[in-house]
Amino acid sequence: MSAPPQVKALNCPACGAAVTLRAFEHTLSVVCGNCLSILDAKDPNLQVLQQFQARERIQPVIPLGTRGKVRGDLFEVVGFQVRTITVDGVPYSWSEYLLFNPYQGFRYLTEYQGHWNDVVTLRSVPEVDTSGPRPTAKLLGERYQHFQTAKAETTYVLGEFPWQARVGDQAAVMDFIAPPRMLSRESTAAEAVWSLGEYLTGARVWEAFQLPGSPPPASGVFANQPSPYEGRAGSAWALFGILALVLVAVGLACFTFAQQAEVFRGAYSHRQGSGEASLVTDIFELKGRPSNVEVTVSTDLSNNWAYFHFALINADTSQAYDFGREVSHYFGRDSDGDWREGGPKDTAVIPTVPAGRYYLRVEPEMDAAAAEMRYELAVRRDVPTLSFLFIAAGLLLIPPVVSSVRAAVFTQRRWRESDYAPAESDDGDSGDD
Amino acid sequence: MSQPTANCPNCGAPVRFRWSSAVQTTCEFCRSILVRRDVDLERVGVVADLPPDASPVQIGTEGIYGNQAFVVVGRILYEYEQGGWNEWHLVFNDGASGWLSDAQAEYAVSFLAPRAELPAAGELRRGRRVVLNGVPFEVTAVTRARYRGVQGELPFEYWDKTEMLFADLRTGDARFATIDYSEAEPRLFVGEAAGFDDLHLKNLRPFEGWSG
Numbered sequence: 001m002s003a004p005p006q007v008k009a010l011n012c013p014a015c016g017a018a019v020t021l022r023a024f025e026h027t028l029s030v031v032c033g034n035c036l037s038i039l040d041a042k043d044p045n046l047q048v049l050q051q052f053q054a055r056e057r058i059q060p061v062i063p064l065g066t067r068g069k070v071r072g073d074l075f076e077v078v079g080f081q082v083r084t085i086t087v088d089g090v091p092y093s094w095s096e097y098l099l100f101n102p103y104q105g106f107r108y109l110t111e112y113q114g115h116w117n118d119v120v121t122l123r124s125v126p127e128v129d130t131s132g133p134r135p136t137a138k139l140l141g142e143r144y145q146h147f148q149t150a151k152a153e154t155t156y157v158l159g160e161f162p163w164q165a166r167v168g169d170q171a172a173v174m175d176f177i178a179p180p181r182m183l184s185r186e187s188t189a190a191e192a193v194w195s196l197g198e199y200l201t202g203a204r205v206w207e208a209f210q211l212p213g214s215p216p217p218a219s220g221v222f223a224n225q226p227s228p229y230e231g232r233a234g235s236a237w238a239l240f241g242i243l244a245l246v247l248v249a250v251g252l253a254c255f256t257f258a259q260q261a262e263v264f265r266g267a268y269s270h271r272q273g274s275g276e277a278s279l280v281t282d283i284f285e286l287k288g289r290p291s292n293v294e295v296t297v298s299t300d301l302s303n304n305w306a307y308f309h310f311a312l313i314n315a316d317t318s319q320a321y322d323f324g325r326e327v328s329h330y331f332g333r334d335s336d337g338d339w340r341e342g343g344p345k346d347t348a349v350i351p352t353v354p355a356g357r358y359y360l361r362v363e364p365e366m367d368a369a370a371a372e373m374r375y376e377l378a379v380r381r382d383v384p385t386l387s388f389l390f391i392a393a394g395l396l397l398i399p400p401v402v403s404s405v406r407a408a409v410f411t412q413r414r415w416r417e418s419d420y421a422p423a424e425s426d427d428g429d430s431g432d433d
Numbered sequence: 434m435s436q437p438t439a440n441c442p443n444c445g446a447p448v449r450f451r452w453s454s455a456v457q458t459t460c461e462f463c464r465s466i467l468v469r470r471d472v473d474l475e476r477v478g479v480v481a482d483l484p485p486d487a488s489p490v491q492i493g494t495e496g497i498y499g500n501q502a503f504v505v506v507g508r509i510l511y512e513y514e515q516g517g518w519n520e521w522h523l524v525f526n527d528g529a530s531g532w533l534s535d536a537q538a539e540y541a542v543s544f545l546a547p548r549a550e551l552p553a554a555g556e557l558r559r560g561r562r563v564v565l566n567g568v569p570f571e572v573t574a575v576t577r578a579r580y581r582g583v584q585g586e587l588p589f590e591y592w593d594k595t596e597m598l599f600a601d602l603r604t605g606d607a608r609f610a611t612i613d614y615s616e617a618e619p620r621l622f623v624g625e626a627a628g629f630d631d632l633h634l635k636n637l638r639p640f641e642g643w644s645g
């Protein structure tokens with residue numbers, strides 16, 4: 001049996017610096033961290049494959065050789081590359097960390113502006129459907145939406161790779177998303193490889209690799225970043241649904257249990273400036289639990305108005321509930337046809353009046369020249385009111401609507417970086433993402 | 434499992450078979466390739482030094498696939514421009530023979546399939562859809578590989594190879610197939626990709642600095 005594979009320490013043929021091979025015989029190329037020569041790891045003399053120039057040295061935030069736990073297994077960072085796509089002349093670069101475990105194999109961590117993904121090569125070929133307006137890809141029953149197609153170029157490499165990595169390597173990358181997951185298809189002339197990424201926060205990465213300090217904050221919204229509002233909006237709507245049902249039940253109960261009893265009715269007339277300015281009704285009795293009282297005034301006003309000062313007065317305690325109602329009723333015919341404004345009748349509801357003996361004091365007020373007005377007063381006890389239900393429903397709507405709006409804004413920001421960004425010329429706040 | 438023993442016709446060392454149906458094996462001492470001819474072993478060649486590789490699997494590794502225990506009894510080692518890979522020959526508890534391929538610690542288990550209508554080697558293109566025994570596959574790689582050597586027991590004679598053509602095919606649900614075009618009659622192997630943990634492998638190679 002052959003000897004156990006060992007980590008190899010070599011020397012760069014170009015500059016003599018120490019070069020470590022951590023992924024054993026899997027490694028095909030390794031980069032000298034000192035002179036940035038890419039070396040052929042399979043060649044006994046470590047022939048230089050490429051020597052690349054970098055405007056600035058890039059330090060991976062997870063140093064090569066760091067080990068961390070990913071999905072329960074220990075992995076070591078063995079390679080690092082920066083890849084760049086160019087959209088409308090603007091380069092966008094992200095980092096890829098190659099992780100290795102001799103039993104589990106290779107996997108990747110990718111990082112773009114503080115957004116991380118845990119990526120594995122797929123053992124299946126997703127089914128791509130291009131029949132719709134936007135292509136989709138299906139994997140294990142889940143549908144992924146096409147997000148972006150771009151040409152990615154390798155712009156920086158460090159460490160080792162189980163392929164012959166070179167700066168300038170190009171691949172066509174197609175990304176499909178179903179947050180928090182992302183399916184990517186990378187194709188070169190030689191091969192097409194599918195991978196599956198799952199979104200990670202920087203904090204999770206820092207914890208997994210025990211990195212010092214805290215991760216740089218993520219900026220903007222990443223393609224497959226799970227929306228913090230999506231679930232929240234859903235549960236807010238679910239809660240709203242439950243509370244709305246409760247409201248409906250309360251409303252039904254109000255209708256069912258309301259007495260709706262007419263306790264008084266009387267007919268009167270009024271002419272401005274003649275006789276008593278105010279009148280009082282007979283005493284009527286309000287029974288039962290404290291509840292509302294509805295006062296309806298029906299007039300024979302026509303193309304005229306009247307204002308009623310009301311007071312509902314407890315005959316025993318003299319406690320008074322003051323309120324007023326303007327009744328105005330106008331109609332006619334003009335070039336547009338018949339028109340009508342207001343009506344001859346109005347209603348006022350006084351909430352929560354305790355039981356007792358009551359009467360109404362009424363002071364109508366009219367235009368001095370107005371004709372005599374006849375009117376009728378009707379008092380009903382404990383009428384069902386729906387207005388409070390509507391107000392409550394309106395208040396209950398606020399949280400789910402806010403959540404949904406936030407979710408929509410988040411989704412819009414996500415897609416702004418895609419091939420399907422709305423064609424807006426100057427979007428005020430896109431520049432600072 | 435019977436373990437017939439014989440002696441290497443080259444060096445006389447005892448040759449032990451873990452699998453009674455083995456057609457070919459290698460002598461552990463002198464690396465002679467030995468082929469069974471009736472009751473005798475014939476030396477047909479010698480294995481060159483196998484290049485060092487980093488597969489965690491070795492002869493004697495045990496595992497479980499589809500509720501059946503298996504043991505690794507042999508392997509074929511290939512090389513291509515992107516590295517090398519092993520086809521480990523598995524023998525299951527019930528005597529069946531299968532293959533565990535390990536390419537950079539990506540694993541797949543497959544079995545020799547009954548003869549099917551296979552596309553001609555010249556018709557193979559990456560991305561092409563091929564229906565194998567009613568299952569639609571997609572050709573994911575067409576690889577020209579070099580045969581680098583054999584070790585241990587194999588179900589067929591396999592030693593006088595140089596270059597060969599392989600097609601890898603996959604489905605949307607992790608099924609896997611390989612067509613080996615190195616014989617006059619291409620061989621089809623069908624199985625599925627497997628995660629390392631799914632195979633419950635034991636008796637693996639140790640790696641410096643890692644605990645299995």
